[in-house]
Amino acid sequence: MRVVFLILAAALTFLPLPVVAQVWPGRGRIAGPYPDALRGPSDVRVGSEAATPERLQGLITDLGAGSGLYGTDIPVPSRGDRAAVELVRIGRPGVPALMQVVQDVRTDDVPYGERANRRWFAVQILGRIGDRRAEPVLVDCLRREPVSAVRAYAPCALERLHDPRAEPALQDGLADTFPDVRQNAAHALGALLSARAVPALISLLADPPGMAAFPEGAARNLQDADVVWGPPAVSPASAAALALAQIGAPAVKPLRTALADPRTHRFAAVGLAFSASRQTDADVRGLLRDPDPEVRVAAARGEVARHDGGAVPPLAAALHDPDGRVRLAAGQALAESGGVAGVRALLDTAHGADPTARAVAIEALRSVRDRRAADLLLAEVVHGQGRARWSAAEALLPWHDPRATVPTLRLLDDPDPAFRADAVWLINQLRDTRAFPALVRATEDPDEKVRIMATESIEDRKSDPIVPPLLRRLHDPSEMVRLYAIYGLGATGDRAAVAPLRSLLGHDTDRVQDAAQKALVAIGAAGPASH
Secondary structure: OOOOOOOOOHHHHOOOHHHHHHOOOOOOOOOOOOOOOOOOOOOHHHHHHOOOHHHHHHHHHHHHHHHHHOOOOOOOOHHHHHHHHHHHHOOHHHHHHHHHHHHHHOOOOOOOOOHHHHHHHHHHHHHHHOOHHHHHHHHHHHOOOOHHHOOOHHHHHHHOOOOOHHHHHHHHHHHOOOOHHHHHHHHHHOOOOHHHHHHHHHHHHHOOOOEEEEEEHHHHHHHHOOOOOOOOOOOHHHHHHHHHHHHOHHHHHHHHHHHHOOOHHHHHHHHOOOOHHHEEEEEEEHHOOOOOHHHOOOOOOOOHHHHHHHHHHHHHHHHHOOHHHHHHHHHHHHHHHHHHHHHHHHHHHHHOOOOHHHHHHHHHHHOOOOHHHHHHHHHHHHOOOOOOHHHHHHHHHHHHHHHHHHHHHHHHHOOHHHHHHHHHHHHHHHOOOOOHHHHOOOOOOOOOOHHHHHHHHOOOOOOOOOOOHHHHHHHHHHHHHHHHHHHHHHOOOOHHHHHHHHHOOOOOHHHHHHHHHHHHHHHHHOOOOOO
């Protein structure tokens, strides 16, 4: 069991990051197309099944009976849901029939009737199949489909086709009356790296949000907002910002211009912070000092993936930011992409006078993954004090550096029992024969929590001689320690534990007696003692 190290100072000031900062995976990358709403595995293999014309027509008919537009929160997938998955498996042979379904728009259509429901499914199935023959039909759907919830998925399907011929229609989609269409069209244009779409995407940065991209603005924005359906995660404006980031260099100058406009300042900052272009490195460093905390959060999150060595000083300063989200993001950026200089900045802060920044830096040290910083971390484990030593030791774990074993074992000598309990978890992760004797020693620690952690830890080490130390803990003053020792002995199946376990029957608490009886059953010695 791992004891979680909570940072109270940061937690008290933490608010959810802007949505764009939560979903953006790294500099200049869009994490694939927006997910569709088909209720089935995302990895269904296209073309893995054959079908007769009759079977194909039956599945098309079943699409009208799906949950689809009627809601996707029904626990059991409908006939339409199941038919959609089957049509994906059939793949290319079903494309002509699905294209006909998308084109089946009539003036007497009920907005959420069976025909609309079939179109809703068919658009997404065509996207999953990825056959470019469907491009003209999906473009026509984007421009003319009367049901907005169906139309909203046309850009998603076109994005999956990755066909540049769709760019003009997707640009038209940026002006659609339905916010999800604008949002999804922006995302698709970013995936297509459409430099021609930059002016239209810049204009969309001022789009009235259908769903607040920034949580603090939600109460103000929702009174004027449209209802957002379809694949949410970001608003049209933040989707445009991410698309401009993906497009990279052609969007840098327009984004800088938009940064000066109060209406587009936040989203332009997002576009610069996550840009695929290195031209924005200096811009992002400057944004770490922006008066708007939302912009500072986005800038710090962007730095996580930028690996910009020049950003270390402003990120180190951001560890003292009044906004807790900025501090946490800055610590993550220094740990994950700041290199040796970033680790040095975290260590300096971990020993500084600011308790809030110190807590953030100590937590961030746990995430260091740059092996060039191994010597710095090792020196901290050997010579440091307090929690920073523990975080440095944890960061060294994945590298299995033998130099770290002895100083890590010495963490058990710390006067703080809570620290020693956490050290037990850390030592149990070491791939070193010296770890087991240290854990055995910890089972005799004066603190109950340390003994509980140590007994539970050695219980899992089946390749070590765990029976003798577990037997010694059967008479520990702590009931929890005794229980963990009993569980461990039962799992070993070692008959040397039979007599000691039987001695507990009738002479301990009900819980201990029950556990001992179950352990004897596990060992195969549940019957009466032989004489």
